[in-house]
Amino acid sequence: MELFFLGTGSGVPSKERNVSSLVLRMLEERGTTWVFDCGEGTQQQILNTNIRPRRIEKIFITHLHGDHIYGLPGLLSSRSFQGGETPVTVYGPRGLKDYIEISLQLSGTHLRYPLYVEEVEEGFVFEDDQFIVEAVKLEHGLDSYGYIVTEKEKLGELQPDKLRALGVPPGPIYQQIKSVEQTRLQDGRIIHRKDVIGPPKKGRKVAILGDTRSLPELKEPLYKADVLVHEGTFAGEDAELAYDYYHSTVTEAASLANEAEVGELILNHISSRYQGKAIQQLEEEARSIFPNTTVAYDFYQHAIKRSE
Ligand SMILES: [Zn+2]
Numbered sequence: 001m002e003l004f005f006l007g008t009g010s011g012v013p014s015k016e017r018n019v020s021s022l023v024l025r026m027l028e029e030r031g032t033t034w035v036f037d038c039g040e041g042t043q044q045q046i047l048n049t050n051i052r053p054r055r056i057e058k059i060f061i062t063h064l065h066g067d068h069i070y071g072l073p074g075l076l077s078s079r080s081f082q083g084g085e086t087p088v089t090v091y092g093p094r095g096l097k098d099y100i101e102i103s104l105q106l107s108g109t110h111l112r113y114p115l116y117v118e119e120v121e122e123g124f125v126f127e128d129d130q131f132i133v134e135a136v137k138l139e140h141g142l143d144s145y146g147y148i149v150t151e152k153e154k155l156g157e158l159q160p161d162k163l164r165a166l167g168v169p170p171g172p173i174y175q176q177i178k179s180v181e182q183t184r185l186q187d188g189r190i191i192h193r194k195d196v197i198g199p200p201k202k203g204r205k206v207a208i209l210g211d212t213r214s215l216p217e218l219k220e221p222l223y224k225a226d227v228l229v230h231e232g233t234f235a236g237e238d239a240e241l242a243y244d245y246y247h248s249t250v251t252e253a254a255s256l257a258n259e260a261e262v263g264e265l266i267l268n269h270i271s272s273r274y275q276g277k278a279i280q281q282l283e284e285e286a287r288s289i290f291p292n293t294t295v296a297y298d299f300y301q302h303a304i305k306r307s308e
């Protein structure tokens with residue numbers, strides 16, 4: 001599991017930072033890629049990476065501001081040209097369905113793969129045997145959401161020495177023992193899986209927020225996330241500006257990370273008013289509150305480790 005930032009600027013693209021998009025790569029976990037927001041130019045950014053649009057399985061849109069969605073029709077359309085055949089589901093606030101359908105229809109775009117659009121509200125968004133995704137409501141002057149992706153706990157590894165001690169020689173039977181709670185051997189003995197596997201592997205929790213004013217009450221849903229991606233549009237001294245424009249400062253984001261006891265904080269959606277040394281200052285400012293902070297830049301990659 002890895003985060004790949006494609007656009008880390010705010011509002012309009014600059015030479016240094018494109019508008020919002022990031023990817024959660026889960027090639028090992030499920031062979032697919034999830035995209036979060038799709039600002040204009042996202043597909044061009046992807047061209048500079050080894051991300052394959054064919055692998056995109058889900059796209060989560062935090063809110064309908066242009067810097068988060070103007071790249072969506074283009075990406076969906078190109079994916080079709082590039083041989084994408086597997087279904088894609090796009091999640092996002094009310095209005096997203098109209099936006100996508102009208103854009104594709106008016107431009108005469110026909111996709112060669114099934115496209116589903118699900119308009120979300122606060123709460124549960126998606127679940128399968130591996131992951132749960134929930135949406136939390138943010139404060140941004142229009143519907144804006146954060147997505148909390150929680151990986152489910154995985155079974156521990158089979159312990160061959162324990163099986164050998166029970167007199168079960170290696171073979172296809174091992175796979176069967178791992179797949180069910182109990183297995184009857186040919187000699188009639190019952191092997192209970194719980195006796196022969198190691199401790200379960202804890203799932204990871206990643207929270208990716210859209211644009212928002214500082215919301216200390218997010219402490220609870222974000223609690224102990226391994227990684228929090230939070231906007232840091234403004235420096236700490238510009239709290240008033242941030243409030244007026246429905247955005248956050250890097251210090252507000254760091255305080256929330258601290259309160260929620262997350263593992264790591266990654267700041268994105270950085271205003272173009274901060275360049276060069278000023279970016280370093282933003283990072284230092286946030287680190288003085290929450291040391292494990294990184295200010296993301298375009299093409300920044302970040303592996304999400306399993307906490308012990
Ligand atoms: Zn934005």
Ligand SMILES: [Zn+2]
Pocket residue numbers: 063065140211
């Ligand atoms: Zn916005």
